[in-house]
Amino acid sequence: MALRIKSHWWNDDQERSLPEIASALAFIAWRIAVDKAINLHCERFVYESDRQRLDVIEEYLVFLIQISDRMSHGILEDEERRTLITAFAKKVFEHVQDNTQDLLGPGDYGGPFIARLNARSGEYADFQFDDEGPSYAFLRHLGFEIQSLMGPSEENRWVIDQVMDKDGWDAYKRFSKAFRDLFE
Template sequence: MKTRIRDRWRNPGQPESAEKNGQALGYVCWQLALTAARNLHVENFIYQDDVQRVAVIREYLVFLVHAADRLAFDSLAEHDRATFVAALAHACAGQFHRNAAEVLGSGDYRVQFIDTLNRRNGHYGACSFSDGVPGYALLRAFSDHIQEVMGSNQTNRWVM
């Protein structure tokens, strides 16, 4: 399944702030996470219910925010990086909240997302990420979290 992503600003001559870049990337991350969850379904992995599907999307979002932070570490000044990552995390939390509330009903999904992000960052932060590429340990940690959500029945044990 393909995802169309805009990668240019409407007015390319104007520099955009780290905050605006973070907000824009939040929407892109949402699209990527949603496509990844759909791809799992297309590949015949089994979601028991919408709660499980939303949890998979949350794990993808958290991983993407972490990866963006690691990439920003090498290319942005400390203040810009902090602004960028905060805007990205809040944008992803907002997207997650709106969509989870639509599917699962009312709840504070923003807090759930931020709590998961903080826990995972502690775990993912100990893993290597060099030359713009996540190391094996980071990918393995991410896949373990997806596996935990999906379960380990005969089909889903091969999810990652």
């Protein structure tokens, strides 16, 4: 079943604040990340645990936060961009904390996510992003991180190719369309 993403505001005439846009982006990013984690399973890649599946979801979320930061570069002033990305990351933090707690029980799950986001932000800073989208190296890094999470098992040895060639690119296309729609 195809993932349906609503990315148009109900009342187009009403102005939206950057935190409102960030909240919508976080919800959309969560849905895309979950869809991509499910797709890996559908493609016969094997998760050993729910924690591992949640880690893959978090990697996609970090990737999509990086995408939004790059996309907002040309359309927002630096302070507005910082406001958007900070609010977006905070809402994603809430999604990670709430959903992981529902699945795994009480604990601090948002803190480690923010640490992952901070670490990956420095790593992704080295990769190119232009009007065509993320570079090969950008997508390869996402694939590498997910491959590392999935482990070296025989079933998962090609996960990097799946992420680089299909899932990562599809996540970017879906998210970038929603991003543009929310700013119209």
